[in-house]
Amino acid sequence: xxxxxxxxxxxxxxxxxxxxxxxxxxxxxxxxxxxxxxxxxxxxxxxxxxxxxxxxxxxxxxxxxxxxxxxxxxxxxxxxxxxxxxxxxxxxxxxxxxxxxxxxxxxxxxxxxxxxxxxxxxxxxxxxxxxxxxxxxxxxxxxxxxxxxxxxxxxxxxxxxxxxxxxxxxxxxxxxxxxxxxxxxxxxxxxxxxxxxxxxxxxxxxxxxxxxxxxxxxxxxxxxxxxxxxxxxxxxxxxxxxxxxxxxxxxxxxxxxxxxxxxxxxxxxxxxxxxxxxxxxxxxxxxxxxxxxxxxxxxxxxxxxxxxxxxxxxxxxxxxxxxxxxxxxxxxxxxxxxxxxxxxxxxxxxxxxxxxxxxxxxxxxxxxxxxxxxxxxxxxxxxxxxxxxxxxxxxxxxxxxxxxxxxxxxxxxxxxxxxxxxxxxxxxxxxxxxxxxxx
Numbered sequence: 001x002x003x004x005x006x007x008x009x010x011x012x013x014x015x016x017x018x019x020x021x022x023x024x025x026x027x028x029x030x031x032x033x034x035x036x037x038x039x040x041x042x043x044x045x046x047x048x049x050x051x052x053x054x055x056x057x058x059x060x061x062x063x064x065x066x067x068x069x070x071x072x073x074x075x076x077x078x079x080x081x082x083x084x085x086x087x088x089x090x091x092x093x094x095x096x097x098x099x100x101x102x103x104x105x106x107x108x109x110x111x112x113x114x115x116x117x118x119x120x121x122x123x124x125x126x127x128x129x130x131x132x133x134x135x136x137x138x139x140x141x142x143x144x145x146x147x148x149x150x151x152x153x154x155x156x157x158x159x160x161x162x163x164x165x166x167x168x169x170x171x172x173x174x175x176x177x178x179x180x181x182x183x184x185x186x187x188x189x190x191x192x193x194x195x196x197x198x199x200x201x202x203x204x205x206x207x208x209x210x211x212x213x214x215x216x217x218x219x220x221x222x223x224x225x226x227x228x229x230x231x232x233x234x235x236x237x238x239x240x241x242x243x244x245x246x247x248x249x250x251x252x253x254x255x256x257x258x259x260x261x262x263x264x265x266x267x268x269x270x271x272x273x274x275x276x277x278x279x280x281x282x283x284x285x286x287x288x289x290x291x292x293x294x295x296x297x298x299x300x301x302x303x304x305x306x307x308x309x310x311x312x313x314x315x316x317x318x319x320x321x322x323x324x325x326x327x328x329x330x331x332x333x334x335x336x337x338x339x340x341x342x343x344x345x346x347x348x349x350x351x352x353x354x355x356x357x358x359x360x361x362x363x364x365x366x367x368x369x370x371x372x373x374x375x376x377x378x379x380x381x382x383x384x385x386x387x388x389x390x391x392x393x394x395x396x397x398x399x400x401x402x403x404x405x406x407x408x409x410x411x412x413x414x415x416x417x418x419x420x421x422x423x424x425x426x427x428x429x430x431x432x433x434x435x436x437x438x439x
Contacts, residue, residue: 039132042258046130046137052250053144057084057151059243063298064155066236067347071429072159073232074437079158079166080151086170087147092118095146096139098179100127100187107191110183115139128188130257141254142182149178149206155347156214160224160426163434165419172409173213177402181205196387197394198368198376200266201255203310203360204398211354212399214345216406221420223344225427232439234294241298245274248305252312265372266312270305273324277304280328288336299352303331306356311364314376319367327359358395365391 061080065073087095094112101114115121124135150173154166182205184190185197192204199205231237252270256263281300282292290296307327308320315323334351345351365388368379380388413419425433432438 037126037131038134039258042130042132042260043134043137045259045263046133046141046254046257049250049254050137050141050144052247053141053254054084054147054247056144056244056247056251057081057148059240059247060148060151061240062236063240063244063302064158064347066233066238066240067155067229067231067295068158069230069429070232070439071431073236073431073439075163075430075434076154076158078163078435079154079161080148082167083147083151083170086167087150087174088143090171090174091139091143091146095174095179096121096142098175099142099146099182100139101183103183103187103189107187107189107194108184109180110187129186132258138257145202145206145251146174146178146182149210150174150213152207152210152349152353153214153217156218156345156349157221158346159430160221160420161430162417162419162421163430165413165417168413168416169409169419172413173406176409177209177213177405178205181209181398181402192394192398195394196377196390198314198364198387198391199310199361200313200364201252201309203306203357203364204395207306207309207353207357208361208395208398209402211350211352211357212402213406214349215343215354216403217410218343218345218350220407220410220414221344223342224346225423227344231295237298238294241301244302245305248274248309251305252309256313262313262373268317269312269315269320270308272317273308273320273327274301274304276321276324277301277307277328280325281332284329284332299348300328300332303327303352303356306353307360307363310357310360311367314364314368314373316367316369316372319363319369319381323360323363323367326363327356330359331355354399358399361391361395362388365389 057080061077064080065077068076094116096118097112097115098110101110101112104111118139121136121139126133126135127138130138150170153173184192185199185205187193248270249267253263253267256266278297278301281296281303285292285296304324304327307323311320311323331352334355335348338345338348338351364379366380368376368387369382370376370378377387378384410419421430421433
């Protein structure tokens with residue numbers, strides 16, 4: 001039997017099983033009780049934000065797709081799109097429960113049975129941190145964050161990973177890295193939340209986890225045979241960056257969990273940090289004798305968006321600008337250093353998302369201002385050290401744990417189905433060898 005057919009048998013059996021369980025065990029409320037605390041404006045904003053965050057994944061597909069060689073554009077873009085398929089299914093079955101279910105294992109994981117098959121979500125009480133919107137809106141807003149996280153990793157392993165193996169990697173990443181980290185950070189009883197870690201919209205949960213997983217993946221898969229960068233479509237990169245920038249207002253603004261002043265602050269800090277980072281990237285390139293470029297401007301903007309994500313609802317506008325500039329400098333420097341090593345992080349995911357997320361988390365510990373958000377403790381800039389050191393050591397610990405876990409799931413995936421294409425398939429291109437399609 002052909003290997004692809006063999007691999008398809010197991011997902012097929014799983015689909016049949018889940019379908020049967022859904023039919024006979026799924027929760028179907030006969031009536032949904034009214035809740036006086038539900039606010040229609042907040043609900044409308046979260047519904048809109050969920051759509052904005054979702055469009056970031058197609059945006060990422062264009063962003064990455066434009067950077068790779070022409071023979072790998074479709075496969076690279078599909079690696080982002082397929083996350084909308086796979087992660088949605090996992091989230092509905094037990095992923096939301098792992099991330100936001102009842103506390104287990106000392107604050108490191110949620111009970112997978114709490115919302116199994118979305119049991120109790122349609123008619124459940126609103127989430128404690130989003131009391132004015134229906135629970136189902138919160139659940140599916142959070143789904144969009146889970147979708148884009150494994151998609152970010154693909155930039156590091158572009159042009160050499162087998163598509164079917166990547167599908168398994170997505171599943172393992174969501175179950176063993178993303179959901180536990182989301183629970184630890186965003187659940188009120190989560191381990192990191194109780195330590196006092198602030199992450200407004202996913203600096204650790206999304207970007208630090210994806211960036212470090214990307215680093216591990218690039219190390220594990222080793223170099224491409226042909227490492228020359230031949231961007232297929234710079235216009236795709238610009239389009240992708242624009243869609244990411246657009247969607248990020250929902251990413252950060254929606255994390256205020258309502259149409260309120262905090263959402264407005266998060267939207268403003270997002271705009272300021274991304275603009276400052278994009279301009280700083282151009283300046284840093286110029287100082288090294290490079291011409292201003294569409295690619296550099298796009299990457300700089302995304303780095304600024306990454307860095308402001310954990311801080312968006314905790315810092316002032318001038319400090320948001322500083323965060324964007326510092327992150328742009330650090331990521332630009334890391335990209336340059338990476339090119340001098342043997343590491344083949346194809347699209348520099350770790351220098352941009354990993355280091356951008358790290359800078360954002362550390363500077364949140366510097367600039368967090370309780371005058372902006374009463375939830376925040378005082379940052380180092382305001383004379384207190386506790387939050388800064390909490391963020392610094394928590395970020396390092398997260399990076400180490402994610403790296404080790406990533407290596408484990410990469411090895412498991414590789415044992416089940418080889419991760420890397422052979423040299424002939426790489427030379428022909430993944431569009432043809434993996435998908436049988438071409439531009």
